[in-house]
Amino acid sequence: MVRFDAVVVGAGLAGTTSARLLAESGKKVLLIEKRRHIAGNCYDYKNEYGITVHKYGPHIFHTNNSRVWKFVNRFSKFRYYQHRVLSYVDGKYLPFPINRDTIAELFGVDLPTAEVESFLREEVRRSKFNIPPQNFEDQVISQVGERLYEKFFKGYTIKQWNKDPKELSADIAKRVPIRSSRDGRYFTDKYQGIPVQGYTRMMERILNHENISVLLGVNYFDIKEELKSDLTVYTGKLDEFFGYSFGRLEYRSLRFEFITYDMEYYQPAAVVNYPNDYDWTRITEYKYFLDEKVPKTTVSYEYPVGEGEPYYVVLTKENMMRREKYMKEVKKLERSGEYIFVGRLAEYKYYNMDQVIEKALERLSFNA
Numbered sequence: 001m002v003r004f005d006a007v008v009v010g011a012g013l014a015g016t017t018s019a020r021l022l023a024e025s026g027k028k029v030l031l032i033e034k035r036r037h038i039a040g041n042c043y044d045y046k047n048e049y050g051i052t053v054h055k056y057g058p059h060i061f062h063t064n065n066s067r068v069w070k071f072v073n074r075f076s077k078f079r080y081y082q083h084r085v086l087s088y089v090d091g092k093y094l095p096f097p098i099n100r101d102t103i104a105e106l107f108g109v110d111l112p113t114a115e116v117e118s119f120l121r122e123e124v125r126r127s128k129f130n131i132p133p134q135n136f137e138d139q140v141i142s143q144v145g146e147r148l149y150e151k152f153f154k155g156y157t158i159k160q161w162n163k164d165p166k167e168l169s170a171d172i173a174k175r176v177p178i179r180s181s182r183d184g185r186y187f188t189d190k191y192q193g194i195p196v197q198g199y200t201r202m203m204e205r206i207l208n209h210e211n212i213s214v215l216l217g218v219n220y221f222d223i224k225e226e227l228k229s230d231l232t233v234y235t236g237k238l239d240e241f242f243g244y245s246f247g248r249l250e251y252r253s254l255r256f257e258f259i260t261y262d263m264e265y266y267q268p269a270a271v272v273n274y275p276n277d278y279d280w281t282r283i284t285e286y287k288y289f290l291d292e293k294v295p296k297t298t299v300s301y302e303y304p305v306g307e308g309e310p311y312y313v314v315l316t317k318e319n320m321m322r323r324e325k326y327m328k329e330v331k332k333l334e335r336s337g338e339y340i341f342v343g344r345l346a347e348y349k350y351y352n353m354d355q356v357i358e359k360a361l362e363r364l365s366f367n368a
Contacts, residue, residue, distance in 0.1 A: 003228045004030040004213075009220045010235035012040025013353055014343030016206045017071070017360035018233045023211035030227070031207065036217045038207065041311065042199040042353070049260060051287050051298045052198050056309070057254060058271055058284045059199060062189040063354030069191040071357060076202035078193030079290055083186040087273040089151050096273055097186065098148060099179040106151065116180035120144055137165040139173035156275035160304050161252060161314060169315035175350070186271075189354075194289045233364070235343040237310060238326050246325040249348055250316070253308030257301040266297050279303060313348050323348045340364070 008019045011033035019031045037043050041056040060083045063069055072078070087096035095102045100113045111119060123145025133139040136157060140149045153176075157165045177188075195202040207214060220236065234241055239249040257280075270288035274280055280301040287297055313319070326348070333339040342363050344351045351359065 004028050005229060006030070006231040006233065007032065007220075007227050007229045008233045008235070010040065010343070010345075011035070011038040011203070011207075011214070011216075012235060012343065013042060013203075013356045014235040014346070014360050015040070015233070016203045017357050018235070018340070018342065018364050019212050020206045020209060021360065021364040022231075022233075023209040027211060027231075029212045030215060030229070031212060032215045032218055032220045032223070034217070034219045037200070038214065038216070039200045039203045041309070042203070044198040044200050046198075047260070047298060049296045049298060050294045051260075051292055051296070052290055053258065053286050053298055053300075054199075054284070054289075055256075056311070057256065057300070057302060058286075058289070059353060060187065060192070060289070061194065061353055062187040062192040063352075063358075064190045065354055065358055066191075067361060068354045068357045071361065072195075072202065075205040076195040076197065079196050080192075081194045081289060082192060083271070084184050084269050085186045085271045085273060086267075086269045087152055087275060088277060089275065093268055093272065095184045096152065097177045097179060098144060098152060099184060100182045101184065103148075106148075113181055120178070120180075123147060133170045133173075135166045135170055136168035136173045139170035140165075140176065143173070143176075143178050152275055154275070156273060156281060159275075159279070159281050160312075162304065162306060163314075163316070167316055169317075169320070172315055172350075196290065231338060231340065233340045233342060235341075235346050237345045238323070238330070238341070238348045241341075241346075242326055242329055246322050249322055249326075250314040250319050251310035251345075252312040252314055253305050254311050255303045255305050255308065257303070258298060259301070260296050260298045262296055264295060264297065266299050310345055313344065313350055315350075319348070 005027035006022045006029045008015045008029060008031045011031055015031060019029045022029045042059050044052055044054045047053050085096045086093040094105055100111060100116045104111045127141050127146040129138040129141040133142050140153050154165060161168060266285050267283060271282055271284050273282045280303050282302050283299050285297055285299045330341045340363050341347060342359050343356055
């Protein structure tokens with residue numbers, strides 16, 4: 001039987017941050033990852049053309065939390081990068097999130113920014129939805145009205161989740177920003193950027209500590225009985241830990257098709273959403289992120305699928321009821337002081353990257 005002070009399950013942001021905090025507090029840590037690489041869904045690499053590709057889709061770091069920003073900057077410099085997204089609607093590339101320019105270009109109106117809010121209020125007034133909003137569809141329509149919902153949200157949501165938007169929680173839509181200004185940035189956080197040598201290299205540095213041992217390509221559940229530690233930090237799937245005893249939680253996965261084109265740039269922005277046309281939801285062009293000067297360009301076409309690596313939790317009433325049952329069991333285990341569940345999968349909750357790190361910093365502070 002192998003003895004460590006702490007075992008951390010999963011080498012994504014939650015796991016690597018937790019491992020580092022524990023190691024710096026003097027604890028001997030074993031980090032176990034079933035994939036054959038660290039960095040979880042943030043994993044990136046340079047391809048044969050010198051382009052840094054995000055294997056599991058685009059990851060842009062953004063936060064208003066100075067503690068989180070200070071932590072990641074210990075392990076990497078960040079390239080100043082302000083993310084801009086376009087949405088391909090009615091044959092036009094339109095700014096997204098919806099702002100003054102989106103409305104002006106879509107409807108062919110010369111709209112002063114001071115009148116955007118009244119324009120949207122009128123769109124909402126002419127629309128039908130439940131008050132208070134009961135679901136995703138209601139929530140979006142209550143913000144932008146039916147016309148903009150149909151153009152930008154409905155088709156994308158059906159492709160992304162393979163569900164009627166009425167089945168999805170209104171909470172998902174609360175993450176969607178709407179702007180009355182001409183600010184075309186996707187995020188408006190104080191701190192934004194991309195690690196200059198990539199996320200994988202940054203997370204290698206996080207794990208570069210004499211108290212951390214890393215075991216790749218091994219499923220925690222296959223060796224669980226052989227391990228002995230005072231603390232287990234679990235970042236994997238919540239339902240899997242409990243043997244699916246309350247039923248399986250639903251996760252949405254993605255399939256990527258990577259293509260390299262013999263041209264300098266393929267599209268006018270790093271990410272273009274396709275809410276209504278084609279089977280993919282978006283195309284990402286990776287060289288934008290680090291401004292890599294190479295003659296070719298690599299893009300990925302993103303197709304949502306039901307099976308595969310878990311990317312997104314699916315916020316339906318049924319899933320949230322199951323989650324509540326599992327979380328009651330989590331609380332029992334955490335009260336013992338022998339377990340901590342942290343991260344998107346382990347808490348069955350949508351977190352941005354900075355929120356994952358923030359949670360790990362909060363939860364491990366008493367151990368580190």
